[in-house]
Amino acid sequence: xxxxxxxxLKTRFSDGVKGHSQFRDQTTVTVDPAQFHEVALxxxxxxxxxxxxxxxxxxxxxxxxxxxxxxxxxxxxxxxxHNTFLSVIVPAVDPAAANGQGGPDGNLPSIPSVxxxxxxxxxxxxxxxxxxxxxxxxxxxxxxxxxxDNWVGHxxxxxxxxxxxxxxxxxxxxxxxxxxxxxxxMVGPSFLTELPAEMDSEAHMxxxxxxQHPATHGVLRLAVELDGETVLAVSPELxxxxxxxxxxxxxxxxxxxxxxxxxxxxxxxxxxNLAFVLAVEKLLEVEVPEYAQYARVLLAELNxxxxxxxxxxxHAMDVxxxxxxxxxxxxxxxxxxxxxxxMVCGARMTTSYFSVGGLRWPLPGAFEAAVNAFLAEFxxxxxxxxxxxxxxxxxxxxxxxVGYLSAEEAVxxxxxxxxxxxxxxxxxxxxxxxxxxxxxxxxDVPTSxxxxxxxxxxxxxxxxxxxxxIVEQALAKLEPGPYRTADRKVALPPREEISTSMxxxxxxxxxxxxxxxxxxxxxxxxxxxxxxxxGFGLISDGTATPHRLRVRGPSFVNLQATHxxxxxxxxxxxxxxxxxxxxxxxxxxx
Amino acid sequence: xxxxxxxxxxxxxxxxxxxxxxxxxxxxxxARLEDVVxxxxxxxxxxxxxxxxxxxxxxxxxxxxRFDIARFGSEVxxxxxxxxxxxxxxxxVSNKMAPVIRRLYDQMSYPKWVIAMGDCASCGGPFNNYAIxxxxxxxxxxxxxxxxxxxxPEALFxxxxxxxxxxxxxxxxxxxx
Amino acid sequence: MPADYTPILIFFLIASVIAxxxxxxxxxxxxxRPNKAKSEVxxxxxxxxxxxxxxxxxxxxxxxxxxxVFDIEVLFFYPWAVLFWDLKWYGMVxxxxxxxxxxxxxxxxxxxxxxxxx
Numbered sequence: 001x002x003x004x005x006x007x008x009l010k011t012r013f014s015d016g017v018k019g020h021s022q023f024r025d026q027t028t029v030t031v032d033p034a035q036f037h038e039v040a041l042x043x044x045x046x047x048x049x050x051x052x053x054x055x056x057x058x059x060x061x062x063x064x065x066x067x068x069x070x071x072x073x074x075x076x077x078x079x080x081x082h083n084t085f086l087s088v089i090v091p092a093v094d095p096a097a098a099n100g101q102g103g104p105d106g107n108l109p110s111i112p113s114v115x116x117x118x119x120x121x122x123x124x125x126x127x128x129x130x131x132x133x134x135x136x137x138x139x140x141x142x143x144x145x146x147x148x149d150n151w152v153g154h155x156x157x158x159x160x161x162x163x164x165x166x167x168x169x170x171x172x173x174x175x176x177x178x179x180x181x182x183x184x185x186m187v188g189p190s191f192l193t194e195l196p197a198e199m200d201s202e203a204h205m206x207x208x209x210x211x212q213h214p215a216t217h218g219v220l221r222l223a224v225e226l227d228g229e230t231v232l233a234v235s236p237e238l239x240x241x242x243x244x245x246x247x248x249x250x251x252x253x254x255x256x257x258x259x260x261x262x263x264x265x266x267x268x269x270x271x272x273n274l275a276f277v278l279a280v281e282k283l284l285e286v287e288v289p290e291y292a293q294y295a296r297v298l299l300a301e302l303n304x305x306x307x308x309x310x311x312x313x314x315h316a317m318d319v320x321x322x323x324x325x326x327x328x329x330x331x332x333x334x335x336x337x338x339x340x341x342x343m344v345c346g347a348r349m350t351t352s353y354f355s356v357g358g359l360r361w362p363l364p365g366a367f368e369a370a371v372n373a374f375l376a377e378f379x380x381x382x383x384x385x386x387x388x389x390x391x392x393x394x395x396x397x398x399x400x401x402v403g404y405l406s407a408e409e410a411v412x413x414x415x416x417x418x419x420x421x422x423x424x425x426x427x428x429x430x431x432x433x434x435x436x437x438x439x440x441x442x443x444d445v446p447t448s449x450x451x452x453x454x455x456x457x458x459x460x461x462x463x464x465x466x467x468x469x470i471v472e473q474a475l476a477k478l479e480p481g482p483y484r485t486a487d488r489k490v491a492l493p494p495r496e497e498i499s500t501s502m503x504x505x506x507x508x509x510x511x512x513x514x515x516x517x518x519x520x521x522x523x524x525x526x527x528x529x530x531x532x533x534x535g536f537g538l539i540s541d542g543t544a545t546p547h548r549l550r551v552r553g554p555s556f557v558n559l560q561a562t563h564x565x566x567x568x569x570x571x572x573x574x575x576x577x578x579x580x581x582x583x584x585x586x587x588x589x590x
Numbered sequence: 591x592x593x594x595x596x597x598x599x600x601x602x603x604x605x606x607x608x609x610x611x612x613x614x615x616x617x618x619x620x621a622r623l624e625d626v627v628x629x630x631x632x633x634x635x636x637x638x639x640x641x642x643x644x645x646x647x648x649x650x651x652x653x654x655x656r657f658d659i660a661r662f663g664s665e666v667x668x669x670x671x672x673x674x675x676x677x678x679x680x681x682x683v684s685n686k687m688a689p690v691i692r693r694l695y696d697q698m699s700y701p702k703w704v705i706a707m708g709d710c711a712s713c714g715g716p717f718n719n720y721a722i723x724x725x726x727x728x729x730x731x732x733x734x735x736x737x738x739x740x741x742x743p744e745a746l747f748x749x750x751x752x753x754x755x756x757x758x759x760x761x762x763x764x765x766x767x
Numbered sequence: 768m769p770a771d772y773t774p775i776l777i778f779f780l781i782a783s784v785i786a787x788x789x790x791x792x793x794x795x796x797x798x799x800r801p802n803k804a805k806s807e808v809x810x811x812x813x814x815x816x817x818x819x820x821x822x823x824x825x826x827x828x829x830x831x832x833x834x835x836v837f838d839i840e841v842l843f844f845y846p847w848a849v850l851f852w853d854l855k856w857y858g859m860v861x862x863x864x865x866x867x868x869x870x871x872x873x874x875x876x877x878x879x880x881x882x883x884x885x
Contacts, residue, residue: 147721148686155720163720185728192814201816210811211690214639214669218646219687221813228824229884240687241643244721260716266644310647331654349644349740570884586643589684627796671809690812696804 001084002027005049013039018091023521024282028087033111036090040117043077043086051077051086052411054114055526056535057124058550059092059132063158065541069094071109071134074537074550076524080411080425083432087524092134113139120414123560131156131246141196146239146589149193155247162251163244199225199233209574211240217314217578218585222562229570234563238556241589249549253515254280255356257549262350264551265587267310268530270296270303270341272587273354275527278435279536280356282525283518286490291481292358293437298371298474299344299353300436301467302337305378307530308464309334312385315457315579319398326388333381336374343370357491358484371475375468382468386461399454403565403577406451413564414557417532419581422459423451429528440477441470453580460582490516515544524550531555531582553587624760631675631701632663632757635750638674638698639667642681645708645740649680652743659743662750671697676753678746679730682710683723692729703757705749706732709739826884833876840869 006029010017016035021028031039043051055076063070071092078085092109108129113136115121123145125136130144133154144151153160171178199206209222219240225233245264249257261276262269274296281288288296313330320326338348343364345353353360389395405415407424420427428445430438446462448455484491492511493504524537532554539548558581566574641649653659653667668674671694683691695704706726709715712735714724726732733756736749808815847854847862854861876882 146686151685161720162718164718164722165714165724167718181727183728184731192816195816205819205821206816208810208813208815210813211687212638212640212669212671212694212811219642221811228826240684240690241682242684242686242721243682243717244719247721248717248719263644263716266647327650328655331651332656335651335654335656348742349647623796693804694812696802697807697809699805700798700800 001082002086005084005086008046008048009039009042012042024285024523026085026087026523028089028522030089030091033090033093036088037112037114037117039088040075040114043088044117048082049079050081051079052118053078053080053416054118054120054124054414055085055416055533056524056537056550056552057121057128058537058548058552059128059134059156060539060548061132061156061158065539065547069109071132073111073128073134074522074524075114076535076537076552080427085524085526087522108133108135110135110137112137113142115139118414119412120557120560123556124414127556130154133157143194144239146242148239150191155244162247193223193237195223196233196235199223199235201225204232214318217583218588220559220578220583220585220588222574222578224571224574226571229572231566231569231571231574234566234574236559236562238559238589241585243590245551245590246549249546249551251545253544254518254546255511255515257546258355259350259352262352263586264553264590265307265529265531265534265555265584266349267584268303268307269349269351270299270353271307271527271529272534273352274300274436275525275529275534276536277354277356278527279523279525279538280518283521283523283538283540284356284490284516286357286485286487288358288436288485289482290437291478292483292485294440294474294477295359295363295483296354296436297438297441298471298478299341301470301474302340302371304467304530305464305471306334306337308460308467309337311460311530311579311582315576315582316389318575318579319395326385329381329385333378336377340367340370340374343367355484355491357487358482362483363478368475368478371471375471378468382461382464390458390461396454398572398576399452399457399580401452401454402569402573403453403580404451405561405565407449409564410451410561413561415532415561417529417554417558418456418459418463419532419558419561421446422448422455424449429526429533435525435527441473443467443470453576456580517542517544526552529554531584531587532558534587551587551590553590555581555583555585556588556590559583559588625758628758628760632754634663634665635676635703635753635757636674637664637667637676637678638671638694639669640677640679640694642679642683642687643710645680645711648740648743649678649707649746652746657743657747659747659750662747662754664750671695672699674698675701676703676705677730678705678707679711679726679732680707680740682715682717683726683729684721685723688723688729691726695730701757703733703753704730705734705736705746705753707736707746707749708741709737711735712737715739829881830884833881837869837873 006020006027009029013031013035016032016039018030018032020030043049055078057073057075059071059073061071069091073090073092075088075090076085077088090111092111095107095109111134113121113125115125122140125139126142126145128134129136129142130146131154136142143149147155168178195201195206205226207224207226209224211219211221221237221240223235223237224231243263245260248260252260258273258276261272265272309330313327316326317324341351342348344367345351345360405419405423410420410423411425415423416427424447426445426447429435431445443466446459446466448459488504488507493501493507497504498508518540520540520542522537522539524535526533526535533552534554535550535552537548537550537552538546541547562577562581565577569577641647651657653664664676677695677698679691695702704726706712710717710722711726714722716739718724723729734749734753736745738745843865844862847858851858
């Protein structure tokens with residue numbers, strides 16, 4: 001299927017397509033930047049291609065790979081009708097070749113923007129400009145997104161240092177080297193951040209629903225233009241939790257990045273672990289034993305339930321004001337799940353339980369009984385929660401008809417996950433391109449066509465029921481077996497073997513001190529997280545650390561729809577909409 | 591009763607007196623104004639509704655029915671800094687967020703305290719890079735540090751009780767700089 | 768008759784004492800450390816875009832006015848409710864006419880759309 005597309009592209013744009021390659025069943029096409037805009041339109045509109053979902057845009061600095069030109073942007077596309085992925089690499093036009101015309105910073109490599117082809121590209125290109133320094137010409141509003149507005153430099157470039165402080169291993173207060181610890185350094189003064197041109201702070205009132213706000217679920221800032229109670233425009237401003245995950249990933253070995261994955265979407269750490277571990281396993285071509293696969297599915301679905309409990313509780317709290325009762329109930333159910341996680345791996349939230357090749361430890365003996373006990377309790381809980389909300393007249397009047405998003409708009413904006421399914425597009429990656437044994441499980445994918453907040457609520461509640469079904473099936477499928485792959489070049493040998501076998505000791509030593517070296521290549525994997533599609537892009541240069549590690553946070557792309565959904569409504573509807581998008585700022589800002 | 595020469599009992603003496611089962615250092619009928627005020631302040635420390643990252647989820651969990659921060663006096667989390675006593679910095683502080691936190695802290699009215707919850711707020715945590723400030727004590731004067739990634743809600747309660755002991759030992763209705 | 772008002776007087780005195788104490792005592796007990804950020808607007812930690820001197824939409828005024836009017840109406844129900852049994856049918860008819868007049872004005876307001884926000 002993809003080969004015909006590549007052939008069509010080559011015949012249609014003979015000089016535009018510079019080359020194509022295949023790695024781990026993924027096709028990558030390199031396109032000349034001058035023709036990229038036409039290629040993008042062709043890819044979106046042509047009958048055989050129909051790549052209507054732009055999954056990701058990220059930049060790569062290929063200084064150390066020796067490829068020229070130095071900067072390139074990678075576009076990941078997905079076709080919903082044909083269920084195919086395609087990667088497109090567009091090398092950036094060198095500023096010297098463009099006669100020194102560069103963007104706001106001057107002298108930046110440039111690529112034409114595709115915001116008019118896919119609206120998703122708006123924020124993704126802004127992020128690439130901010131972190132990699134590639135200018136996208138004809139972008140509607142190319143400004144910094146993650147870093148403060150007055151930041152100098154582009155952090156993800158290879159010549160930009162990682163930063164940070166040296167870590168001292170002993171501490172002596174008398175030593176003048178430690179004189180600065182605990183002392184307050186001066187923080188720069190706050191400055192007024194720029195508003196988009198459509199928002200007028202003179203004619204109407206522009207209010208900050210700022211980083212510290214009860215209803216924004218974290219450090220998100222919304223600049224809201226108000227006419228009385230009516231919202232005229234919403235402009236989210238991100239970056240308040242930007243933690244440099246991608247740059248950290250470039251400096252750590254693959255196995256060592258796994259704990260960082262928990263900290264991104266911190267309500268669903270197991271799902272994040274799973275997505276990253278799948279990406280690395282695909283890169284290394286490692287087979288995971290069935291026991292580990294089913295255990296992963298079980299824990300990922302349990303975590304989906306836990307994540308939806310956080311969503312339901314905080315959403316109900318936002319909509320109702322200060323009433324915390326449903327929040328308390330939902331967190332009570334979540335506590336049962338966190339107890340199971342603590343039994344399995346010792347940590348309640350940041351679990352890091354999956355490792356490349358399988359699980360970190362085998363599941364404990366009391367696991368099955370605990371999960372059964374939880375499921376029995378949980379069915380009662382869900383009956384209560386649904387009884388409280390589903391036909392509640394206040395809930396209905398606050399949520400029905402609010403925040404409507406049509407299917408075309410949703411696909412144009414790159415929305416994935418429950419939001420897309422509530423708008424009528426039945427797209428669930430666990431069914432379309434199953435991973436980790438999901439094809440062995442029987443479950444439905446609820447879809448709705450209403451596209452408003454109530455549809456999203458109902459859909460997520462139905463998904464909880466489906467997750468319970470999957471957990472039951474996985475529990476039945478768990479048969480004792482190896483919990484980790486036998487490939488000693490990738491996964492650590494069991495501890496008992498180290499004291500008896502010389503090879504095991506050597507493997508352990510090599511893996512811990514050096515790590516494995518994946519082959520050179522580039523791939524992109526996506527997993528269906530509770531919030532949407534979590535994507536991991538890995539560019540490996542053959543060393544133990546990735547050359548480029550890209551994380552596509554689903555909430556980041558879903559948040560773009562805020563303006564479309566909220567404009568024309570009231571401020572109280574805006575709060576409902578933010579709750580129904582289900583954002584977690586850790587994966588928005590990374 | 592072991593009151594020091596200056597007239598104010600030291601925290602160790604307060605602890606010793608409490609360990610011996612005495613309710614207050616000077617009894618109930620004759621209580622100093624500072625003791626009464628400190629007792630009032632320490633038993634109703636209302637935090638600011640301020641959560642940054644993963645530690646914020648554990649902070650919310652600490653307020654839920656299983657762990658219940660309200661039994662320590664922190665009945666409500668106030669959204670407005672003017673009405674809050676305590677800012678629990680729960681999560682990683684990025685460069686963009688630092689002026690915001692400082693401004694919120696400045697807008698809080700006295701008396702106010704700071705708990706740095708989690709490794710990221712104490713020292714930068716696992717994020718030793720360009721984006722994260724290595725410890726919130728670079729911008730705010732911190733009273734109690736809570737290690738953990740994330741710390742369990744019980745650890746947050748231990749920090750809160752430590753803070754309450756610190757407040758009870760304040761003298762002259764003390765105010766930090 | 769005046770003796771019946773003694774509890775009200777005591778109530779009023781206690782309320783005044785409490786109000787005065789809570790206003791005056793923090794003035795002397797609380798620390799005073801003004802700084803620039805405290806006297807500025809709280810906008811979730813960021814600076815605000817200008818002041819709040821904009822044209823206030825008329826809908827706020829309509830809703831507030833109508834609320835006051837109907838709230839005062841409810842106030843008139845209280846004395847009748849206290850003496851409801853003693854006033855018997857005569858009082859019932861009177862309060863019925865009062866309510867009918869106000870319901871009619873409410874219907875007019877609803878039909879005119881004064882409570883719609885747009």
